[in-house]
Amino acid sequence: xxxxxxxxxxxxxxxxxxxxxxxxxxxxxxxxxxxxxxxxxxxxxxxxxxxxxxxxxxxxxxxxxxxxxxxxxxxxxxxxxxxxxxxxxxxxxxxxxxxxxxxxxxxxxxxxxxxxxxxxxxxxxxxxxxxxxxxxxxxxxxxxxxxxxxxxxxxxxxxxxxxxxxxxxxxxxxxxxxxxxxxxxxxxxxxxxxxxxxxxxxxxxxxxxxxxxxxxxxxxxxxxxxxxxxxx
Amino acid sequence: xxxxxxxxxxxxxxxxxxxxxxxxxxxxxxxxxxxxxxxxxxxxxxxxxxxxxxxxxxxxxxxxxxxxxxxxxxxxxxxxxxxxxxxxxxxxxxxxxxxxxxxxxxxxxxxxxxxxxxxxxxxxxxxxxxxxxxxxxxxxxxxxxxxxxxxxxxxxxxxxxxxxxxxxxxxxxxxxxxxxxxxxxxxxxxxxxxxxxxxxxxxxxxxxxxxxxxxxxxxxxxxxxxxxxxxxxxxxxxxxxxxxxxxxxxxxx
Ligand SMILES: Nc1ncnc2c1ncn2[C@@H]1O[C@H](COP(=O)(O)OP(=O)(O)OP(=O)(O)O)[C@@H](O)[C@H]1O
Ligand SMILES: [Mg+2]
Numbered sequence: 001x002x003x004x005x006x007x008x009x010x011x012x013x014x015x016x017x018x019x020x021x022x023x024x025x026x027x028x029x030x031x032x033x034x035x036x037x038x039x040x041x042x043x044x045x046x047x048x049x050x051x052x053x054x055x056x057x058x059x060x061x062x063x064x065x066x067x068x069x070x071x072x073x074x075x076x077x078x079x080x081x082x083x084x085x086x087x088x089x090x091x092x093x094x095x096x097x098x099x100x101x102x103x104x105x106x107x108x109x110x111x112x113x114x115x116x117x118x119x120x121x122x123x124x125x126x127x128x129x130x131x132x133x134x135x136x137x138x139x140x141x142x143x144x145x146x147x148x149x150x151x152x153x154x155x156x157x158x159x160x161x162x163x164x165x166x167x168x169x170x171x172x173x174x175x176x177x178x179x180x181x182x183x184x185x186x187x188x189x190x191x192x193x194x195x196x197x198x199x200x201x202x203x204x205x206x207x208x209x210x211x212x213x214x215x216x217x218x219x220x221x222x223x224x225x226x227x228x229x230x231x232x
Numbered sequence: 233x234x235x236x237x238x239x240x241x242x243x244x245x246x247x248x249x250x251x252x253x254x255x256x257x258x259x260x261x262x263x264x265x266x267x268x269x270x271x272x273x274x275x276x277x278x279x280x281x282x283x284x285x286x287x288x289x290x291x292x293x294x295x296x297x298x299x300x301x302x303x304x305x306x307x308x309x310x311x312x313x314x315x316x317x318x319x320x321x322x323x324x325x326x327x328x329x330x331x332x333x334x335x336x337x338x339x340x341x342x343x344x345x346x347x348x349x350x351x352x353x354x355x356x357x358x359x360x361x362x363x364x365x366x367x368x369x370x371x372x373x374x375x376x377x378x379x380x381x382x383x384x385x386x387x388x389x390x391x392x393x394x395x396x397x398x399x400x401x402x403x404x405x406x407x408x409x410x411x412x413x414x415x416x417x418x419x420x421x422x423x424x425x426x427x428x429x430x431x432x433x434x435x436x437x438x439x440x441x442x443x444x445x446x447x448x449x450x451x452x453x454x455x456x457x458x459x460x461x462x463x464x465x466x467x468x469x470x471x472x473x474x475x476x477x478x479x480x481x482x483x484x485x
């Protein structure tokens with residue numbers, strides 16, 4: 001695991017060996033990540049109080065698992081996926097301030113898979129937007145593209161998800177799902193019925209929503225403070 | 233625990249599901265409620281548990297002669313009411329052990345440290361012939377129907393309730409698992425003589441494993457016939473559409 005704290009406004013990460021990274025970002029940054037041909041990598045991103053432009057280039061036969069936690073942050077993410085490559089993305093954004101996020105997924109070559117999850121927690125009465133655009137270039141074959149987004153409003157926040165799929169090919173499995181709402185009452189009540197009060201039930205469900213699709217290990221420390229600070 | 237449902241009427245939205253429902257369960261008694269699909273059996277279990285969406289429009293629920301109408305789900309659980317759900321849910325990203333520990337700490341006055349807790353839970357898991365690994369997997373995620381039910385019973389044995397509702401316990405459990413699970417429950421009941429049980433079922437199979445003293449048939453929102461174990465056998469034989477007569481305390485065909 002390579003730990004990098006990024007403090008410049010432009011940073012280029014060229015990944016050409018099978019290594020994993022933990023990147024911490026605390027100021028507005030343009031981040032470029034290129035995963036070279038045949039390389040497999042995992043990246044964990046922790047973004048605090050800043051806006052990040054994140055460009056990811058996945059070359060042929062490359063694969064990348066990227067998980068990001070944004071706290072009062074926003075992301076403009078552009079992904080270019082070449083043939084026979086694999087991108088798994090999970091971004092969780094927790095925001096007490098307005099946060100407008102865009103993910104563009106451009107599938108440029110055949111035999112590629114991409115799964116993208118966007119999870120949001122809108123803490124107060126702010127704005128939290130996700131726009132997710134999936135684009136599959138003309139005449140590609142054997143593509144799997146999945147975009148799933150959900151935002152949970154803790155209060156009466158203004159949250160919106162705009163999912164788009166532009167598919168110009170037949171041999172494609174593409175789908176998207178989007179949910180904006182409050183905590184799932186059935187789940188809360190189930191936990192209540194085992195003696196767990198609402199506050200603790202919400203803590204458990206926040207863990208589930210934010211980290212259900214992530215490997216928590218790298219973020220565990222950040223996490224408990226964070227969740228505890230959200231639930232009052 | 234002493235539980236009483238008095239002339240209970242319950243609405244979901246505007247639909248009346250339970251009408252004038254009466255039932256008294258004394259400490260240590262085992263009752264079974266039988267009825268066809270969609271009649272309101274699971275609704276009843278959630279009403280006893282305190283689900284606020286199920287509006288009590290008339291009547292009362294009492295525990296040890298005190299109304300619990302205004303008691304929340306969480307508080308009812310801490311009083312010792314435990315509902316084994318017909319369809320237990322799953323929670324992605326949170327380990328079983330973590331959910332169980334949170335519940336255990338919420339309910340007990342003397343929280344155990346993590347080591348004691350895990351040892352305790354692993355003991356129960358062993359008794360239920362569950363794989364220990366399941367404790368370290370996300371709660372119920374990817375569990376089979378039977379594994380979920382076992383997880384419910386594990387949780388039950390951990391919290392040591394005084395009033396148990398089993399909503400279709402046998403659905404999802406194969407013969408061997410049903411035996412394991414009901415053996416563990418019977419052992420618990422033997423050791424906790426004040427604990428009462430309400431078994432909700434549409435099949436009699438489970439009643440061969442946990443023997444009820446009373447069997448009630450639900451029709452049109454309330455109990456239409458009550459009897460002993462033999463009523464269950466009559467229902468099995470004739471179905472729910474048959475009307476049964478009770479003469480004295482005898483059930484006649
Ligand atoms: N939350 C709800 N909203 C609307 N209708 C509901 C709700 N819960 C239950 N119902 C309705 O109430 C009726 C009783 O449902 P319930 O689940 O209690 O039946 P049941 O007797 O447990 O059936 P089964 O034997 O199939 O488990 C059904 O018509 C059901 O559709
Ligand atoms: Mg039911």
